[in-house]
Amino acid sequence: MLGICMMAFTACGDDDTTEMDDGSTGSDKVDISVLASKFYNTNAVTFTFDDTWVTITSSDLPDHKSMYYSIDNQLYEAYEEPNNPDFKKNPGEIGAQSYVFKIPRYPTEAANKESTPMGPMGVSINSVVFFNQEAAPGDDILEELNTFDQYEGHPAGDAYHYHIEPVWLTETQGSDAFMGLLLDGFPVYGPVENGQTLTNDDLDDYHGHTSATAEFPDGIYHYHITADLPWINGDGFYGEAGTLTQ
Numbered sequence: 001m002l003g004i005c006m007m008a009f010t011a012c013g014d015d016d017t018t019e020m021d022d023g024s025t026g027s028d029k030v031d032i033s034v035l036a037s038k039f040y041n042t043n044a045v046t047f048t049f050d051d052t053w054v055t056i057t058s059s060d061l062p063d064h065k066s067m068y069y070s071i072d073n074q075l076y077e078a079y080e081e082p083n084n085p086d087f088k089k090n091p092g093e094i095g096a097q098s099y100v101f102k103i104p105r106y107p108t109e110a111a112n113k114e115s116t117p118m119g120p121m122g123v124s125i126n127s128v129v130f131f132n133q134e135a136a137p138g139d140d141i142l143e144e145l146n147t148f149d150q151y152e153g154h155p156a157g158d159a160y161h162y163h164i165e166p167v168w169l170t171e172t173q174g175s176d177a178f179m180g181l182l183l184d185g186f187p188v189y190g191p192v193e194n195g196q197t198l199t200n201d202d203l204d205d206y207h208g209h210t211s212a213t214a215e216f217p218d219g220i221y222h223y224h225i226t227a228d229l230p231w232i233n234g235d236g237f238y239g240e241a242g243t244l245t246q
Contacts, residue, residue: 205235
């Protein structure tokens with residue numbers, strides 16, 4: 001096995017053709033290790049990889065301000081009206097997590113698609129995790145929208161997360177930029193592609209499609225964030241999902 005690389009663009013070693021479990025080679029597949037440097041909030045997220053897996057560790061601490069940080073944190077900022085006149089604060093407060101995502105380096109379509117889990121289904125480039133479009137049992141996700149802070153995130157307990165467009169990232173990186181990865185290894189992009197704001201009708205049941213992106217000019221399956229439900233992911237993972245431990 002090749003050595004682990006930290007924040008690298010290419011695999012270690014002289015030969016980047018790696019035999020996969022299905023008999024194909026790494027060079028036949030899209031290699032998501034090229035996304036390493038996109039994960040920029042290095043105090044909160046690390047990206048390493050070997051022949052088969054990408055491992056992302058995240059403390060899930062946003063680099064933007066939030067009224068869910070403790071009041072003595074330098075990133076605390078009060079929620080100011082009139083962002084949402086129906087805003088109501090969750091009882092939670094942002095706290096550090098210990099997430100470890102083990103994601104396929106060469107993602108492939110799943111023969112049997114799996115539903116995304118409650119809780120983290122992926123991780124963004126600033127360490128904040130993505131949750132799916134479901135609310136906790138007994139809650140209404142559309143009501144939960146009123147608990148989102150000024151950058152459209154909120155905590156469950158002390159675990160901060162995004163269900164919808166992470167506006168801090170689309171504002172700072174661009175609405176067409178790479179936003180993060182889901183557990184199946186396929187990337188998540190913002191709501192714009194080739195100058196067009198996408199809608200759900202432009203995407204498949206899993207909320208993605210295959211086309212060229214800035215990082216993958218030869219094309220890759222990828223998810224897009226849209227303004228309407230289900231926002232980030234549709235009927236489940238398009239690819240074979242990796243694992244999450246915490």
